[in-house]
Every structure is written in C-alpha cells, then in structure tokens.
Amino acid sequence: NHRIRLAARPHGEPTAPDYQHDMVDVPSPAEGQVLLRTRFLSLDPYVRGRMSDAESYAAPMEIGDVIVGATVSEVVESAADGFSAGDTVLSYGGWQEYSVEAAEGLRRLDPEGAPVTTALGVLGMPGFTAYAGLLAIGRPQPGETVAVAAATGPVGSAVGQIARVLGARAVGIAGGERKVERMRELGFDAALDHRTPDFGAHLADAAPDGIDVYFENVGGAVWDAVLPHLNEFARVPVCGLAASYNATALPEGPDRSGELMGAVLRKSLTLRGFIQREFAPTMFEDFLRDMTGWVASGQVRYLEDIHEGLDSAPDAFLGMLRGANLGKTIVQVS
Numbered sequence: 001n002h003r004i005r006l007a008a009r010p011h012g013e014p015t016a017p018d019y020q021h022d023m024v025d026v027p028s029p030a031e032g033q034v035l036l037r038t039r040f041l042s043l044d045p046y047v048r049g050r051m052s053d054a055e056s057y058a059a060p061m062e063i064g065d066v067i068v069g070a071t072v073s074e075v076v077e078s079a080a081d082g083f084s085a086g087d088t089v090l091s092y093g094g095w096q097e098y099s100v101e102a103a104e105g106l107r108r109l110d111p112e113g114a115p116v117t118t119a120l121g122v123l124g125m126p127g128f129t130a131y132a133g134l135l136a137i138g139r140p141q142p143g144e145t146v147a148v149a150a151a152t153g154p155v156g157s158a159v160g161q162i163a164r165v166l167g168a169r170a171v172g173i174a175g176g177e178r179k180v181e182r183m184r185e186l187g188f189d190a191a192l193d194h195r196t197p198d199f200g201a202h203l204a205d206a207a208p209d210g211i212d213v214y215f216e217n218v219g220g221a222v223w224d225a226v227l228p229h230l231n232e233f234a235r236v237p238v239c240g241l242a243a244s245y246n247a248t249a250l251p252e253g254p255d256r257s258g259e260l261m262g263a264v265l266r267k268s269l270t271l272r273g274f275i276q277r278e279f280a281p282t283m284f285e286d287f288l289r290d291m292t293g294w295v296a297s298g299q300v301r302y303l304e305d306i307h308e309g310l311d312s313a314p315d316a317f318l319g320m321l322r323g324a325n326l327g328k329t330i331v332q333v334s
C-alpha cells in the first residue's frame, strides 16, 4: 500500500520535504469495516489548513498521518453488512492506495448514474458548499448581481451557475485568459481576469449596478477590488480565503480594517462566514435533488482537472493552491 504522509508542517507553500512516501502491507478489515481501493482522490484547499497547527475549525493532522482527503473507492473486501466487493463508495481514504474504513461513514455511489468523480465536486462537498452558502446566506433575488472568484473551481463555478438558475446576473473572476474563456462557456454574464492590471476598471464595467452578493472564496486583492462595488444591504458569504493559505506574514501596506468596518456600517453589509457542514443536516438532501437535476438538464456544468497516479498528488495540490487547476482537482489513483 503506497501512502503519502505528512513529514513536516509546511512553512508557506508545501514542498517535497513536507511529504514522506512509504509502502506498507495492505490492511485487513475488522468487523463492521471494509477494505477499499482508492480510484479517485479529491484535492481540496482546506487540506493546506490541516497541515498547519494554527487554530482552525478542524483538528490539524499529526506529523506521520496519511494526508487526508475524500476518495471515490471500490470495495475490495467487506466485513460489514450492506457492502460487498465491487461496490463503489464515497469515502475518506486520503493519500493512499488502500484504506480500511467503517461502513457507517460511506455513501454508496451508482456507477450507472452521473460519473463517479462528480461525488468529489459538483455533486459532492464543493457543490454543496456553493449551494448552501449562496441559498442560505447570499439569497440572490432575480435581477441582482452575484460576483464570485475562483470561478472555474468546483465551488465558484457552481455558485455562478446556480445564481443564473435563480435569475441573478453572474460575474465570474478567475486567473488568466484560459479561465476567462471557460467562464464564458459556462454562461457567466461577465468574466474577468483578476491578474490584469486594469481588473478594477473591468469590474466596474461588469457590475454597472453594483454587486448584491459577493461569494468570497479568495480574499486578498480581489476582495479589496470588490468592496467599493458592494451595494447597500449586500450579502457576503465568507467561504474561503485561498489567496492567503500559503501566506507567512500579513500583507504589506496600511491597516485597512477601519475602512472595512466603515463600509460594513455605511452600506449595512452582511458578512457571514460558514463551514458547509453547518447546513448539511437541513440542506444536503435538497442539494442532491436540485443539483442532480441541474446537472442532468445541463443548467449546471462542471470542469475537472484529473491527474494520473498518486505520485502526482503533491504537485497537483500545490498547483491548485496557485491557480494552475482548471476545474475540480482530482487524482486518478487506480
């Protein structure tokens, strides 16, 4: 069993010495467990947070732990009622070829239905994050303007397309011309490259009536550019701050927290952070029903960036944090 474990806590970007590859015997399932072979491994931004021991909403990994991650896996051997060899499941096997997991935590996938990789993206946790954050916090009304960054990623691309299903105008922001083209193909009403020097001017043109909902995925310079365009009573679901996950120091420049709080006050803004699991008990079933329908009808489309082999995981993970990915980052392990 080839595994990739956390060797050291990264300082800044995770690099090769932060990982340790090893080879151990394939484990055996105890009563109530199944042995799984990983087919697809999901690479997600939150894993960078769990490599650090800074305070967060989830406990950090320990040094020596297999790097965590959601997986689509095949049951190889079952010691649990309800699962048998050959079943495909959504599991949490992490960065390794085989895992043993308790049957209770597994969700069975139908290989005859949507492609199984969608359980890691548009029909899984990232898609649910988009749905819950937008519907519960953003609450866009028909005709309103919704802006979102990291807009070709699994969360942002779903946010923009759901906004359009709800009758809102979608302004997508992403890095690079290639991503701008993809946003247009996905049906965004406006598609902007945050790396161009005149991004701020383009944003003003793209949102002539201001922004009613800004779904925050990145923070940093994009947030600074968006803030002046927020309308009175705008809602900001604060979902992620990908621009700073590898930061080792505060950004240069004056303290702007006073300006931010002034804008919150003057414009009656709602900034509301959330972790998707808060909404799972009340919204996950509705999400699966709605999103499965939208994907089937073509109203919501998805992009995937699939890498070959477990060895590709460290580079693919770093690439995703830097914005090299085009769509949901996945490793095909077997």
Ligand code: NDP
Pocket: 044, 045, 046, 125, 126, 129, 149, 150, 151, 152, 153, 154, 155, 156, 173, 174, 175, 176, 179, 194, 217, 218, 220, 221, 222, 238, 239, 240, 241, 242, 243, 244, 274, 275, 276, 277, 320, 321, 322, 323, 324, 325, 327, 328, 329
């Ligand atoms: P993505 O696949 O979109 O990957 C992250 C993206 O962040 C990159 O592709 C890049 O896109 C963008 N990015 C990185 N650095 C910068 C920067 N300096 N400025 C602007 N953009 C940058 O990830 P996901 O769709 O999986 O996740 C999107 C966000 O949602 C993340 O912040 C993640 O942590 C968060 N999240 C939060 C959850 C919650 O429960 N709150 C659950 C799941 C995800 P580009 O090239 O377009 O700039």
